[in-house]
Amino acid sequence: MDYQSILQEIADETRPLLSQGKVADYIPALAEVDPLQFGISLTLFDGTEYSVGSTDTLFSIQSISKVFTFTLALKFYSTAIYERIGREPSGNPFNSLVQLEYEHGIPRNPFINAGAINVTDALHSHYGEMADTFEEIVGFIRAVAGEPSITCNKTVAHSEMEHGFRNMALANLMKSFHNLDNNVEKVVQTYFRHCAIEMDTKMLSRSMLYLANHGIDPITGTVHITPQQAKRINAVMLTCGHYDASGDFAFHVGLPGKSGVGGGIVAVIPKLMGLAVWSPGLNAQGNSLAGTKALELFTTKTGLSIF
Numbered sequence: 001m002d003y004q005s006i007l008q009e010i011a012d013e014t015r016p017l018l019s020q021g022k023v024a025d026y027i028p029a030l031a032e033v034d035p036l037q038f039g040i041s042l043t044l045f046d047g048t049e050y051s052v053g054s055t056d057t058l059f060s061i062q063s064i065s066k067v068f069t070f071t072l073a074l075k076f077y078s079t080a081i082y083e084r085i086g087r088e089p090s091g092n093p094f095n096s097l098v099q100l101e102y103e104h105g106i107p108r109n110p111f112i113n114a115g116a117i118n119v120t121d122a123l124h125s126h127y128g129e130m131a132d133t134f135e136e137i138v139g140f141i142r143a144v145a146g147e148p149s150i151t152c153n154k155t156v157a158h159s160e161m162e163h164g165f166r167n168m169a170l171a172n173l174m175k176s177f178h179n180l181d182n183n184v185e186k187v188v189q190t191y192f193r194h195c196a197i198e199m200d201t202k203m204l205s206r207s208m209l210y211l212a213n214h215g216i217d218p219i220t221g222t223v224h225i226t227p228q229q230a231k232r233i234n235a236v237m238l239t240c241g242h243y244d245a246s247g248d249f250a251f252h253v254g255l256p257g258k259s260g261v262g263g264g265i266v267a268v269i270p271k272l273m274g275l276a277v278w279s280p281g282l283n284a285q286g287n288s289l290a291g292t293k294a295l296e297l298f299t300t301k302t303g304l305s306i307f
C-alpha cells in the first residue's frame with residue numbers, strides 16, 4: 001500500500017478543519033500553542049516509518065501518557081488493579097467528580113482523570129518511597145518509543161499544578177474513600193508530570209508497536225507485557241480512549257485509540273502498525289478535531305479498521 005500518498009491525501013483533506021478546533025485553555029501553558037499545526041505518522045513492525053506534516057514537533061502528550069501508566073500498572077498488579085479501578089466507559093467528561101462520588105471513589109476506568117491518578121498512586125506504591133516514580137514512567141516511555149531524549153515540559157507541569165484544583169479534588173475524594181494510598185499532592189504532581197511529557201508523532205506511532213504485537217516490541221524483541229494484557233489495554237482504548245466520545249471514535253475510526261488534550265491521538269492497528277496524529281484544535285469533547293477526522297479517513301481509505 002502507498003502509505004505516503006495516503007497520508008498526504010489525508011493532510012490535504014483535513015486542512016480546512018484546522019481552524020475549526022479550539023486549543024485547550026484550561027491549562028494556560030497549552031493555550032499558547034498554534035492551532036494550525038498538523039502531523040501524522042505511522043510505524044510498521046520493521047521500523048519503517050511514514051510521516052506527513054509537523055511530525056518532528058514536540059507536543060504535550062497529556063492523556064496519551066495514561067496508556068503507558070496503565071500498561072505498567074497491569075504489568076505489576078495484574079487483575080488485582082481492578083479492585084481499585086473499573087474498566088467501563090464513563091459516558092462522562094474526563095474530569096467529572098459526580099460519578100466518582102456515586103461510585104464510592106472507584107473510578108470507572110484508567111483513562112479518565114480519576115482513574116489515571118489512581119493508577120499513578122498504584123505505581124507510587126509499587127516503586128516505593130525511595131524511587132522516583134516519574135522517572136520510572138518516563139523510562140518506560142523512552143523504551144517503547146525507542147527515544148532516550150523524551151522528557152517532561154516543566155512549564156506545562158507547573159501550569160497544570162497551579163490550576164489543578166479539579167484533579168486535586170478527584171484525588172482527595174478518592175482518598176476520602178480510602179482508594180488512594182500515598183500523599184495526594186505527591187501523586188497528583190507525578191500525574192501532571194507524566195501528562196506534561198513531550199513527544200512527536202514519529203515517537204508516538206513507534207511507541208504503539210508493543211500494543212499492536214501482543215505486548216512484544218517487534219523491533220527490539222522486548223517482552224513488555226503478556227498477550228492477554230495487551231488485549232485488555234487495546235480493549236480499554238477502544239471503549240474508553242476518548243472520554244464521552246469513545247463510542248463516536250469507535251464508530252467513525254474503528255481502532256483502539258487514545259487522545260490527549262494536547263491534540264495528539266495514538267491508534268493501534270493490530271499485527272500491523274502504530275499510528276499517531278497531532279493537531280492542537282479540539283472538538284467539544286476535548287479530542288483533536290482534525291486528528292479524529294484524519295484517522296477516520298485513514299481507516300476508510302486503507303480498509304484497515306479492526307472491523
Ligand code: GLU
Binds near residue numbers: 062113167192262286
Ligand atoms: N493533564 C490533563 C488533565 O488532567 C489531562 C487531560 C487530557 O489529556 O485529557 O486535565
